[in-house]
Amino acid sequence: MIPVSVKWQKELFKDVEIDTTQPPYVFKCQLYDLTGVPPERQKIMVKGGLLKDDADWSTLGVKEGQKLMMMGTADEIIKSPEKGTVFVEDLPEEEQVVAVGHTAGLFNLGNTCYMNSTLQCLHSVPELKSALIQYSHSGRNNDVDQSSHLLTVATRDLFNELDKSVKPVAPMQFWMLLRKKYPQFGQLHNGVFMQQDAEECWTQLLYTLSQSLRSNGSSENADAVKALFGIELISRIHCQESNEESSETESVYSLKCHISQEVNHLHEGIKQGLKSELEKASPALGRSANYLKESRINALPRYLTVQFVRFFWKRESNQKAKILRKVDYPLELDVYDFCSDDLRKKLEAPRKLLRDEEGKKLGLKGSEKSSVQKDNDEKMADAEGSSNGGGEPSVAPMEEGEKATQMTGIYDLVAVLTHKGRSADSGHYVGWVKQENGKWIEFDDDNPKPRIEDDITRLSGGGELRDFIKEMDKISDLPKIILHDILSRLPYEDAARTSVLSKAWHETWSSFPILVFDGSQGGHMLWMDRKDPLTIQENRRKANSFLKSVDRRLVRFHHHGFAIKEFNLSMMFFHPRFMPHLVDLWMKIVGESSSIQVLKLELELADCYFGCEFDSHAVDNYYYLPPDILKAKSLTELVLSGKIRADKLIVNHRIRFPMLRILSLVYVYLGHEQALEDLISGCPMIEDLVLEHCVGLENVKVHDLPKLKSAKFSGFREIHVDVPSLEYLELGNGKLEFPCDISIDKCRNLKVFILEAVSSVFVSNQWLRELFDKFPFLETLELSGCVTSESLMISSSRLKVLSFQACLELKEAKIDAPNLESCRYYGNSSHMPAAISFVDFDFGFPLESRMDLKRLRAFFQNIAPINVMVSLYLGIMRASSIVFNEDVLQNVQVPLPRIKELRLSVAEKTEEFCVLLINDLFWSFRPAIISLNVRLCSRIFLKLLLEKLRCNNEEERCCSSSQMKCWWHDLKDVKVRSYPEKYENISDCEALLDSMPLNFSFPALRLNFQLEWDSLHTSLSGGGINADEDLDEIGFSDFTKISSVSAILQHTGELRDFIKEMDKISDLPKIILHDILSRLPYEDAARTSVLSKAWHETWSSFPILVFDGSRCVHLHWKDRKDPLKIQDNRRKANSFLKSVDRTLVRFHHHGFAIKEFNLNMMFFHPRFMPHLVDRWMKIVGESSSIQVLKLELELAGCFFGCKFDSHAVDNYYSLPPDVLKAKSLTELVLLGRIRADKLIVNHRIRFPMLRTLSLVNVYLGHEQALEDLISGCPMIEELILEHCVGLEIVKVHDLPKLKSAKFSGFRDIHVDVPSLEYLHLGNDELEFPCDISIDKCRNLKVFLLGAVSSVFVSNQWLLELFDKFPFLERLELSGCITSESLMISSSRLKVLSFDACVELKEARIDAPNLESCRYSGQSSHMPAAMSFVDFDVVFTIEFRIMDLKRLRAFLQNIAPRNVMVSLDLGIMKGSSILFNEDVLQNVEVPLPRIKQLRLSVTEETEELCVLLINDLFWSFRPAIISLNLKVCSRIFLKLLLEKLRCNNKEERCCSSSQMKCWWHDLKDVKVSSSPKKYENLSDCEELLDSLPINLSSPNLHLNFELEWDSLQGAQRFY
Secondary structure, three states, X not given: OEEEEEEEOXXXXXXXXXXXXXXXXXXXXXXXXHHOOOHHHOEEEEXXXXXXXXXXXXXXXXXXXXXXXXXXXXXXXXXXXXXXXXXXXXXXXXXXXXXXXXXXXEOOOOOOHHHHHHHHHHHOOHHHHHHHHHXXXXXXXXXXXXXXXXXXXXXXHHHHHHHHOOOOEOOHHHHHHHHHHOHHHHOEEOOEEOOOOHHHHHHHHHHHHHHHOOOOOOHHHOOHHHXXXXXXXXXXXXXXXXXXXXXXXXXXXXXXXXXXXXXXXXXXXXXXXXXXXXXXXXXXXXXXXXXXXXEEEEEOOOOOOEEEEOEEEEOOOXXXXXXXXXXXXXXXXXXXXXXXXXXXXXXXXXXXXXXXXXHHHOOOOOOOOOHHHHOOOOOEOOOOOOOEOOOOOOOOOOOOOOOHHHOOOEEXXXXXXXXXXXXXXXOEEEEEEEOOOOOEEEEEOOEXXXXXXXXXXXXXXXXXXXXXXXXXXXXXOOOHXXXXXXXXXXXXXXXXXXXXXXXXXXXXXXXXXXXXXXXXXXXXXXXXXXXXXXXXXXXXXXXXXXXXXXXHHHHHHHHHOOOOOEEEEEEEEEOOOOOHHHHHHHHHHHHOOOOOOEEEEEEEEOOEEOOEEOOOOOHHHOEEOOHHHHHOOOOOEEEEEXXXXXXXXXXXXXXXXXXXOEEEEEOOEOOOHHHHHHHHHOOOOOOEEEEEOOEOXXXXXXXXXXXXXXXXXXXXXXXXXXXXXXXXXXXXXXXXXXXXXXXXXXXXXXXXXXXXXXOOOEEOHXXXXXXXXXXXXOOEEEEXXXXXXXXXXXXXXXXXXXXXXXXXXXXXXXXXXXXXXXXXXXXXXXHOOOEEEOOOEEEEEOOOOOEOHXXXXXXXXXXXXXXXXXXXXXXEOOOOOEXXXXXXXXXXXXXXXXXXXXXXXXXXXXXXXXXHHHHHHHHHOEEOEEEEEHHHOOHHHHHHHHHHHHOOOHHHOHHXXXXXXXXHHHEEEEEEEEEOOOOOOHHHHHHHHHHOOOOOOOOOOEEEEEEEEOOOOOHHHHOOOXXXXXXXXXXXXXXHHHHHHHHHHOOOOOHHHHHHHHOOOOOOOXXXXXXXXXXXXXXXXXXXXXXXXXXXXXXXXXXXXXXXXXXXOOOOHHHOXXXXXXXXXXXXXXXXXXXXXXXXXXHHHHOOOOOEEEEEEEEEOOOOOHHHHHHHHHHHHHOOOOOEEEEEEEEOOXXXXXXXXXXXXXXXXXXXHHHHHOOOOOEEEEEEOEEOHHHHHHOOOOOOOOOEEEEEOOEOOOHHHHHHHHHOOOOXXXXXXXXXXXXXXXXXXXXXXXXXXXXEOOOEEEEEOOOOOEEEEEOOOOOOOOEEEOOOOOOOOEEEEEOOOOOEEOHHHHHHHHXXXXXXXXXXXXXXXXXXXXXXXXXXXXXXXEEOOOOOOEEXXXXXXXXXXXXXXXXXXXXXXXXXXXXXXXXXXXXXXXXXXXXXXXXXOEEOOOOOEEEEEEEOOOOEEOOOHHHHHOXXXXXXXXXXXXXXXXXXXXXXXXXXXXXXXXXXXXXXXXXXXXXXXHHHHHHHHHHHHOXXXXXXXXXXXXXXXXXXXXXXXXXXXXXXXXXXXXXXXXXXXXOOOOOOOOOOEEEEEEEEOOOOOOOOOO
């Protein structure tokens, strides 16, 4: 830069800098800014002449301080206009109406759309408005009643207000008078005003106006309304039986357009409407007869109204219905054909003149017509009506002074009133009015919208059903890839049925990429039918049909190039000679599909195939897998089952399935062990492995599968598994008798272990102890058919599920598992254990032989502790032998077993056996619930059980002839629950049985009987739970507590032994204790170190290290020279550094594992501390178990009195190379003043297991550093990059696992990751634009956009956004630049949020699946209108003037009206709160419905708090008020409680005002609180009085549920 001086005219500009790197033209532009002389006029003298635009500065010799001379004339200064620009908003409202081009809309006051649309149509008639203006009180007829007069005045005033306003008007006065005059319009349903008929409103209003506007003078001006709308009809009435004929004349206000199957046009409907049949008395016949009435128009009005009769009374359903048929209508209606002969003659001359005038316009000659005749054209009003005898009319203007004889009979359409919806009692009315300028306006309540004529012609009806179907069908128009995804989530049969819905769905199904072919029953025949020629022929036909079906579909997919994601083939009739070539062809097509993910192949060889016998067990007859399968590199699941050979494919080819997750081989021929190893080595990503009875394979060895989580092996001699990641393991030997050698010791993380029929394993107490020691995380243990010792002791602190099945040798089991959730025993009563003791028990016992309930009861008696609730399942087959012995039962002294649930399936049909069974059951047990599946029970058993439970068979009670008290005496009550049908008592269930035919199977119905037993015979004797408690509400924790009490009573009373017995944790292995501590908050985990020496040692080796120095030393700028503060902070810092150093050195010395290291320092000094942090990073990096590394360093601007530049990159901490040793890292978080560029440039980055990477404010230097870092972390799932210093461009690609990303503070962001589901983009406070490219992220579900200035959110941008990302479910816009009006339409969107979108004025949201919508901002930038499905609004008001009036107006404009809104108001101390009673008195719109009002008020001025409370309740009617006492002042809380109690009656604001106070609407207040319980307002006031004045409120939440008067709150308007 060279500073020079420039002289121009009399002015001298000093220190003008010349940038020598830029051409001289840039310098001239600088001078233009200073002088106003354009560059082309500038003449600057330099060495060698004039300065040229492209000269080279180096050759001109310009020196610093040199003085340059410039000549040139400046442009003339633009003068401001004499008259300033006037905006529409600044005009008077009358002029605004003219400028806008239409009048105001009308607020919907609660189902008043019928009234609003009627008024808008009538308002378009200028003659009617003129007549109303001339109407006054003095001109009122004596015949007009007071209510009609007031309604006419209200109509006049409302029309005047509409003409003068562009803002929506609330027709409150008119509505109140209309309801008073016609009470039917004030009908209520559930406290809400009902929807009414617009045609009825039209008729009643015209009748009232006709009475009021009738003149007192001559008959010529008798009725102004009749002159405008009256139609004179002359009718001929003819009797078909007696040929009597008469005529009559009548006056009507509208023509009827009757709609039937033959009516397609308005003319046809009017023609039918002028004909009718009626029944009346015939003088000639002396009885009633049928008459035919034919009408003609004898006099035309200025405005013709036509009602489409769409509503009718449906007798069969006894309700109103709507005709949805489409009936077209023209924009110009000629009624000449409907006129009488006299009227036609009068219309001839004007019609001839009109034709001549039109002919002249077309260039034809015609006779001249007078000026009067030129004005003879008539306007027409038409309506698409729908009502029960009513309609929705519309009207049209006509010049005053015209006579009916001058009319042409041609009307122009000027207004339409339509009804949207399929129901007559619901839906929505809308008015469409043609303005004087020829434009159409749709008046949808308070929202007028411009329309075109094409929109008007589409209102011909019939669209409701079509639109309803189209509106409801949100699926058919989705992209095919989404439709395929929907079908994939259905059962395959249901997905196939969609093909018959429509042609589009058939095409979707035809390309559905999941192919399932189930031929399991196609050609499989029984052995006895192998020589039956008819059976063989039928099976051959079925098999050929199946094969052709598979072949045709696969060939079609191959021909059209359709994707195949899943191929599932099951054939039970495979023949080794006739079918391999077909299956080879299919495998070739499947293998060549690049998108194949799942391949399932099941082939079984039939012993006889259509009469041809062969050996189905010979290996040579197996199907050989072809090499084409190896082309399917995208396979994630491979399932092979049955007679399939895979050995040759594995031996002759290199197996490589890099993405395979699931591998299942059942009965497949592998040949030898090496084949299995070769197969597994080519599938390194396997997570689920199933190997069962693989032919030729005896030994299974599994290793080198780091992702394996689940495995199942069955039918092998040796099983060796060396996979530390394994969590689920199932081992079985099937029915094989040879022993099995098992080696699974390396699977330390095993959680589920299932052992089935392995004869070489003897389950003893020693085996169980070793099992739980080897697998400390074991949670599920299932033993099935195992050889066990007679007595087992099972002790585990983590065991949750335990199961025994068919363990014949087991006689006694003691279970010590405090976390046990389910224990199940399945077996035969003959092998039932004698005793079992445990915590909780779920007993499953299907009996199919002799049922010994006595033995079963004895087994239950030995369960310890006694209070354990047991579930019992009994399956009783037919012809079961049931023994009943009353003498034995009489001698039983022990309490009856307590059964939580007794599930029964009884197929026995003998009445005697069923009676014995029911009695034996209830004498043996006392179940709390009996569950029945009606399908599995006989009718006899069900009927007898219901009779017994009702005790309605008194004479047959078995206790009537016995000394033993019957079990009925203990039964107090029976409650019935059923699913899916609702039966509430036993009588309903008996009625169900009686209504079913004897041979009719029962429906899919479940019955639950809740039995309440006498406490003296059950609960008290059992020592357990009170019988009065509802057993459904007793949880597992309750049983655990009771069991603990029982356990204490069994031990000695010494405290030491008691504590030792109760402490089940301290003796656990340290690895489990560390896992327990890791699940606690870090502070709580640290507190365990003081419990005991053992716990201190556990904490000392806890592998999660968190060092938070953020609050230790942070020097405020004003204290930077305070020696005392500096000394204290230096002491704290040294103490913190020593603590970190000692801990890490100790861990390194003892070799303790470090899983997580989290360091946070806000006082890092670049000269004194890097060596310490380097040493800590070295220790952490060398820990082989490190998984999480979080490092946050901030440089203080002044550190203990020493100043340095905290923003200089040289002062940043440089990451040492020791960090690269941490190969096991899964999460890396770097935040603050950290340099990573040198480490990345000088070393190869490799973190193969890293899942989360977060870099915030870190110095990276350049784009290549980021690419090198990401390339070394291929498994990243979450990526966060924010304000990385030196980095302006972010490019992310080649991260197949990435699901979540956040980027902020960059110029260019390019993301090419198809797997991405969550994306957050922001530019924060940076002013430069940001170039964003994310089009490849097609699977995006969540998109957050914040303050990116280069993105303009418009309707087009939103439309493209939802097209690019079809799965988008959540969209958040924060601080974005938007257009004033937004239309958001998405079928998948669930969450929508706006935050500080200042430009947004209107939002329309069409999202049927929307669950939450949030708006946050200041009231000064609040949108004017918002319409949507569901809404959750949050407003945080932190400015000094609280504009509740503006907030209320915003809530009024939310559509639909029934949306409940949540509102959050934060009122700071010192806020200016305005209260204006006069303004509130004039408000006539309905009060907003607030679902929940959350308040945080810190204002402490009593007067302001009173005004605030009153202003809030006059503005809103909240259902719930939520308060957090911590953020509310005591004054506000106390005043609010007083106001809600209404105990300050003398101070009510309505005592001195005409305005009724809001207290009158408040009916009831209910209080709920958390965590303490306050039930009423008095309790809350006592809480406030008990707290000291200077003490902050406790952490308590109060909720007030307010019940408002339905007439005054929800639907009364002030």
